[in-house]
Amino acid sequence: GADENLIFERRESAVRSYCRQFDSVFDTAEGSVVRDVAGREYLDFVAGAGSLNYGHNDPDMRDALIAHLEHHGMSHSLDLSSSTKSAFLTAFESLVLLPRELDYRVQFTGPTGANAVEAALKLARKVTGRTNVVAFTNAFHGVSLGALAATGNRHHRVGPQLPLPGVTRMPYDGYQGAGIDTADLLARMLGDPSSGLDAPAAILLETVQGEGGLNVASAGWLRRIAELARSSGALLVVDDVQAGCGRTGTFFSFEPYGIAPDLVVLSKSISGYGLPMALLLIRPEYDVWQPGEHNGTFRGNGHAFVTAQVALTKFWAGTDFTTDVARRADLLAIRLAEVADAVPGAVVKGRGMMRGVDVGSGELASAISRRCFADGLMLETAGPHDQVVKVLAPLTTPDELLNHGLDILLAATRTVAA
């Protein structure tokens, strides 16, 4: 890949990040395996930062896409009604919303997660007539200015200069292991006229913080935060960009907790094929947009509608997929406990197929990730100090490959930590 790398060095902005960690030029991919131009194979446990929950190049999605291309199906149609959008919405209604007794209007926003977060923040302000938003420490919501204001990690925020307006950051559940009841703290702040938190437009949260280090909110905390949103007249906004689409074991990450968010943000794996697509789900009474009030050119990618519809039909029509994912999640938890045992003080974090190991330092985590790459496994790090080795394998990874990747991780961790 050295020759191919020259053009990137000469022409591409220094802002790139993954290329530094994974120093190859990648070419083809299938399922959980990617290949570089030299023909080397890697297990991909980054999975497009959670946008490839069903792996690379799913054959059924690819066939549907090829058929759509040969049919001269529209690739792009602004927000016109199209046959592909209709098929997607029908599948989303019948396979996602109705079985879960959820009632949401679907807004197709600009194609990235951050676009849908922006729409959520703006709509919450419009619905409530308020401006402030409560977000949490270690949250990640995207890098456009509104989403960035709600993002915790300082690394992303230094450029635009702190502070970005409009967001109050409160401690997330389990904050720094300090034994603070942060839902109680929020309740007190909301009731304190001197806190500036008396009337927020929205409370925005991830049920499992992905970029923030696989921090898991407890059921009790989530229920109390939902209740605080209700009692304070704020909209509860769940950002399921990374934790959604089955990553934690259920389609929506909040399903096990019996909370009903007012707004839900979905992106990443919703198209199923790594094609850009983002949705804001809106409780019908809050769908107060005027036509054209919040638009944007790319609100309807015909190819993404096609693959998304196949993804929903293929994986979410029965219970086989969730059973498989639950089994793999158990396997992952058991194997990661072995990895944690190799490093003094390390702990397993996360939920479902969204897990990792906090190894205590960013240097150690990145040394493990580098070693894994040399041995044929791609892994990211996460957390405020990048101290969490993150495993985001495609949910479809066969048990054998999952075990193989975790063997590599375990050996790398033992070598690096020794």
Ligand code: PMP
């Ligand atoms: N929210 C969450 C929870 C995310 O993990 C991400 C992306 N990592 C985003 C929002 C932003 O999505 P995008 O990068 O597509 O703008």
